[in-house]
Amino acid sequence: MLSLRENISQTAVPSLKAHPKRSSLHHSATAPPPHPEPTAIAKLILKTDNSETITRNLHTLTNWTPHLVHTVLKRLWNHGPKALQFFNILDTHPFYAHSATGFDHAIDIAARLRDYKTVWALVARMRSRKLGPSPKTFAIIAERYVSSGKADKAVKVFLSMHEHGCSQNLNSFNAFLDVLCKSKRAEMAYKLFNIFRGRFRADTVSYNIIANGFCLKKQTPRALEVLKEMVERGLVPTLTTYNIMLKGYFRAGQIEEAWGFFLQMKRRKVGIDVVTYTTVVHGLGVVGEVEKARKVFDEMIGAGVLPSVATFNALIQVLCKKDNVENAIIVFEEMLRKGYTPNVTTYNVVIRGLCHAGNMDRAIEYMDKMKDDNCKPIVQTYNVVIRYYCDDGEIEKALAMFERMTGGSCLPNLDTYNILISVMFVRKRSDDLLVAGKLLIEMVDRGFLPRKFTFNQVLNGLLLTGNQGFAKEILSLQSRCGRLPRHFRL
Template identity: 30%
Template sequence: MGFVMTMSAANSLIKIFGELGMVEELLWVWRRMKDNGVEPSLYTFNFLLNGLVSSMFIESAERVFEVMENGKIRPDVVSYNTMIKGYCKAGKTLKAMKLLRAMEIVNLEPDKITYLTLMQACYSEGNFDSCLALYHEMGEKGCEVPPHAYSLVVGGLCKEGKCLEGHVVFENMIQSGVKANVAVYTTLIDAFAKCGKMGEAIELFERMKTDGFEPDEVSYGVIVNGLCKSGRLDEAMEYLKFCRANEVAVNAMFYSSLIDGLGKAGRVDEARTLFEEMVEKDCPRDSYCYNALIDALAKCGRVNEALALFRRMEDEGCDQTVYTYTILISGLFKERKNEEAMKLWDMMIDKGITPTAASFRALSIGLCLSGKVTRACKILDDLAPMGVIPDTAFEDMITVLCKAGRVKDACKLADGIVDRGREMPGRIRTVLINALRKAGNADLAMKLMHSKIGIGYDRMGSIKRRVKFRSLLES
């Protein structure tokens, strides 16, 4: 038994099927409308567009939109917003931006939804400049700026370290009558703290409380992190006491900031006490907490304790990161436990953890200081197929050899680099000259500066040979 397809029935069905993601049924209704001679209205088109976009049928939505542009019923702001939303969801932000500009051509004013959709997409892609430009455009056009738009702009500016600019937007938000929230305050406090402006961060933290907002565990965490980074550990510990006394949850970030700060200040036992306290407080320990304590132990010569913690980390199922290995490799070399350091390096590679420039630097410096320069070069060659090519690896090795007074090894390495075509000779000369000067070998630095070593050639009959760096020590 059939039924009569009316405009009202069609609109209701298309809207419902679109919301449920039932695209086949939605298109069936569209075809029945045509069969029954029911002309779609603007609402029908918009319901259809929304249904297609919600189910990510972007190309189909594009075709419907083109029909509207070329037909009797032209797209309105809702139509454009729907297509902009679709493009943004599909990662086609440039196409979405073009639609914004197309609205101006057909004399349609974008609304706050248009701008907010585009700003969210730009923010997600890390394109904070475009996000800021859209915010300014809203202001110029007298368009209402919704609270979330302010949050995106403040967040974007803060991520780029522009805390003062972020603060200006924050004040504009307050003056516009838009109520702030804990998240916006926390973002701005964190930015000030990371810029080293702890006075401003604490002032804003107190203002948040005065304005009637209760700081959460993240807010306390960013304040404590900033205090620890700026060496104000006793103040940071006072915040911990306050949170304990007032039943404010203390998260892993809070603990890792304190553990790291205490560790760097040489207060390793206090750091360890806090680390153990996390178990009592049912606060799961993450890689940051482990790495902070392992770093503190390794740097103060307690490398065996650091290794025990490393094994415990594995037992608890906590990810051992490349940073964990880097800390331990460096610590083991400092304690002259070279083979153990090499075993850790091999373990890291075997586990499929990709080395970083910092991890290779720790390894190469350790090997160079133990007289194994060739081995360091061999490992560097092995890294290339993995896509790890530390830019300053040779410079770091030459510098550390010169500082250790091993100028002969540094020259041998420099010759090896040039012979293998791995670096520009001029750059190596500069590194070696600077390294010699810093190591107190000013005479050799001057000799190298005024010689042909590394850049000139000696002729013996028809044979042309580059002047080697090793000739620096021969005369």
Template identity: 25%
Template sequence: MQRIKNKLSTRLMNVCVASLCKAKQLEKAEGVIVDGIGIGLQPDVVTYNTLIAAYCRFVGIDVGYSIIHRMKNAGINPDIITYNSLIAGAARYCLLSKCPDLFDEMFEMSILLDIWSYNTLMNCFFKLGKPDEGYRVFQDILLRDVSVHSATFNILINGRGKDARRFLNELVESGHIPNAITCTTVMKCCFRYRQFEEGFKIFAEMRSKGYTYDAFAYCTVASLLLKTGRITEANEYLGYIITSGFSLNIVSFNTIFNLYCKEGQLDNAYQLLYEAEKGGLESDKYTHAILIDGLCRIGNLQEAQQQLNRMSETGFDSNLVAWNSFINGLCKAGHLDYATQIFESMDVKDSVTYSTIVRGLYKARRFRAASKLLLSCIRGGMKILKSDKRIVIDGLRSCGLTHEARKVQSKIRLAKLLHY
């Protein structure tokens, strides 16, 4: 009965330690353990694993690793969870070279690796530029008959890079049937290395074999088709997303809508918006911002301003992204005075708003005005782009205003010291 009571008390102590660790109150968590030992409670492997995970997450792997000595002094052996926490911490702090050493310790202590241990080790070898070692880890997984997770294949495919398609074929030949997630990863790998045709081919093959893809996969393919000028095929895939019963929320819709607007396909964008609203999907302020940006890209500033007015009339909050797009469109079209007028009337501005006007003034060779605006941005507590500072200083120097350029540079440095 006393043993059961002690076990329940240790479990309660572990709950307290876990709660404090989650709240980053590590000193208090340590205090709970000390107090528990003081009244006769013995920490177990769960207690120490909780501490190790917290130290590795919030402090560093060295502190986390030091807990192992306390475990051994208390007669408690580390387990797979102990080492997986340390390995995850090493990966988090980019100390990948420590991972092989931790695995060596696991082998010496006869701790059996699980799939997550193997995945982390394999990923470390690839990131360290040792693909052959990473591939040997994968072979060890197969030889030891460890249950393979889809993440295993994804790590291996990303490590193999340009050989992604060949790996997919090897996978099928070895009797491992890839799922939709694996195939999508292979496809994205091909796109990353600009092997567009190969990526499209993989997608088409898997689709013909009945693989079920989500809306994200179709959006990925459609985006690349639009960027490579294959508009008809892109429309086909985007149309399929709408008509095939995918659960399309406003975030997914805005993603597709943005693809059309960025590529200047405004007619298709309006048609898509009509179809979506007819189906009961309500547009939000981001939908309108995307449309305004698309209109500005093609130079239709009149319609863009009308759309801004509609946003106000329909009760949407002022959208800074939309106004920034409109100001940028005005500057590019040479309507700098109007852009400046709108800028001055805005209650809310961000660093993008300032940067847009600064660059507009620079292009109009109004360098003094640009420098004053840049300084007001910094004094307002906003960060500026290094390129904005450079073009303003260079602009002043190009006009022979070298002394003034130095003064502006000093003022910028002083303003940064006062406000950052």
């Protein structure tokens, strides 16, 4: 295996002096690059199992910057154990010190792995270096607790912030309410809001967050009650407030109310913006009012409000879902002609539309086009294509796309593994079941926790196809993950 320096030196980047007072690990005549390429670093970390080798290679490179470190962490995001290994090794580098943002990234990864012991050890390390923790750090931790079903723990995190040297204020209070509301815990957020609003002097942002929380749960009457209370307390609604309610009506399927509210906003001249129009275009389109959505899109331009990339994305998505993908591509081309640069979301919407229309070859062409716009496919892009290949029974093509994904700079996530493992049971072939078992092991190694159902499904499949030895390995893995198995006779 190539060393980190040797591998990166092949990536056509400028050269750099080696680490002072350190000889080259492999005595290579080629000097390492000044700005190591993050993708190459991530690949080497993924391919190298020996911790000492990785440490020597990372310490050999000197031009580490916070931006480079954060980029590598993002490349390794879907392999939590390797990401934390990289962070901890670099933490011992003689000429580099992690930033507060670097610690926040590491804490987020550890919390996603539900390794809370590591989370709080990192928080303590941040504090000892006077890098924090900040309100953002606690918002990250709270969000991970909530997403793992431990909302009560998240509340304790907020209430204990001061014990870690970070005092609570209105901004941190609002950030915490936002975490709860976006996780569909609007009732819990509202109770805490009522308890602490006097202490933190709740503002319009606080009320907007709570209203949005109820809108996310399609409880628009509750959201209106909150906003009425806000006005009664002397706070003035903002354009954001109106946009929250508008989107809430559309989300709840209250189309007549949404349209009436939009017209009311226009009559009141509250300063309708691009977010307002984008919400209406998307909301109308979702319910099949494609022509009306297109008229609103044209109207906004006539009103002097320039559409954003998000507006084009909304219209393209609507056309893909409720009209046809060819009309969506016409809008995509129109967007290019007007000088807009498509983003990942734009491409993902078009690619999904082409896949849904059964035009897989053209969808792949658009994946390749993304590079021309300096816009690389992300895990969601690959997942869409893999899922449609699986739905079409094209299992080999799905696995080939998985290989293309892992061979690039994009690591699979939990959805990727679940999609592929599920399709391995379609043909009931022994070889497919072995692939499912290998995927299950790989996903656990990367820090993902499979459902108990997934473990049992793979175990049953291996047993039925005569793979008792491999089944024992999976059973042992299941026990280590805490997904206690039911009784299997191996």
